[in-house]
Amino acid sequence: MAGEELKYKFGLRNSAGKYLTMESFGNKVNSNGSSLKTKQVWTLEQDNNFVFLKSHKGFYLATDKNGNVSCDSDERGEGEKFEVDVQSDGRWALKSVPFGYFLSGLGDDRLTCSAKTIGENELWMVHLAIHPQVCIKSVQRSKYAHLEDGELRFNEIVPWGSDAVIAMVFHEGRYALQVSNGKYVSLDGTLVDSIIDDARYVIAFKEGHLALRDNNGCYLTPAAGNGAVKKSTKSSIGKAQYLLLEDSAPQGVFYASDGRLASTRQGADVSANQKKGSPEEGEFSDKEIFQLEYVSDAERWAIRTVENEYWFLANSSGIQAKAGINPKTDNSAHFQFEYVDGKMAIKASNDKYIFTKPAGHLYATSTSVAEKEKFTFECINRPLLALKSSHGFIASRGATKLECNRSNYDMFSVVFTEAGYTIGKGGSYWNVDPADKNAILLGPSPAPFSLEFQGRSKLCIRAPNGKYLKSEQNGIFSASADEGGSANTFFEF
Known part of the structure; x- marks a missing residue:
């Protein structure tokens, strides 16, 4: 239900651009994933100052005294404990607690945990695997962020309307906060039109909560009074900096x-x-x-x-x-x-x-x-919409083609009409390809689609031809399903 805290799931990408991967068979773990898919998703579990990394199969990443890396235990022990050392550029170094060595991705899919110091091979970029559109709650204030009078303010008891939906935009290893008018939150609280360096934040975790560190090394902190984001002077994480990410219900x-x-x-x-x-x-x-x-x-x-x-x-x-x-x-x-x-x-x-x-x-x-x-x-609270299929995000390739297996998403504009919803980007709109009657393309004229809410953060989309949109592993995105309700007709919003 709404108000439920999201589990912090993410991918870890090494300096060679490859993701930490748990294979579906054989409990093999490597660093050769080319994009963030199911096998590359890890869940962070915290216990005081330690963290555990749980794979999509439910097993925990572990090391031994010889620097070997494994992932075949469904229980947390000493070998599964890591400390996170967040670098100034946002990347993480993962240090084995019992042995004191750092996890290394060597660029040829090998993993070891025997480095005594932090170098490029020991640095991992954090890429959140949750849906990017969320509600953000201040733990100390127990209030939600929303756009009000040109500011992002943490002063809403219930996150209500489109102004309370915030997009966590992944950009060059950091995150930007995009509000409902399409602008981004800068470190001094002003809203800017593009993702400048002062509008990018590093993700840190403490005591099960998330915090956002800005370009000056300080943490985003709701100000006293109206809770507006102002330029922070806090270089350490306390309860005032703790944030929760929650699902944004329709x-x-x-x-x-x-x-x-x-x-x-x-x-x-x-x-x-x-x-x-x-x-x-x-x-x-x-x-x-x-x-x-x-x-x-x-x-x-x-x-x-x-x-x-x-x-x-x-x-x-x-x-x-x-x-x-x-x-x-x-x-x-x-x-x-x-x-x-x-x-x-x-x-x-x-x-x-x-x-x-x-x-x-x-x-x-x-x-x-x-x-x-x-x-x-x-x-009304999705004037901007990112969609994720079971194979990846929906995004355009070229001027007109839409694919459903992309590692990064496009943000589409959504307008309600009596006939249905028009979905578009940059003056082009979703349409059913008149040639093959199925493929979804970007075209010059808006066409009406229907949104059918099917479960927590999931919907089906019915096209003007009466068919349901369907995703395929190879990226084909078509209006070809007679019925909604199967995994390939569900889209996370």
């Missing part, structure tokens, strides 16, 4: 079949009785915006309000929202989404569909889906 508005917006303005009842305003006056208020949270154990959805309330099925079969509900344990707050012709049908915990009464009240008593049971969900 947020948006529900349109009933008559075009009115679902809202909690009227109190406990959730009613579709609000008109969309003009862009100048604000098209909708926070009370018309809802967050979709996937409850993994129940394989159902919870719907959260800005007041930290949840939709639930009342005894009257009406839909209400109230505080104090725990969707992990309360079945009345569980909903299923079914997609019909680009619309969403919502089934409550009584296995009945929600429909809109003439006055706008929502009730779950329908046994089938007609027009009044269909809702349109407009996602």
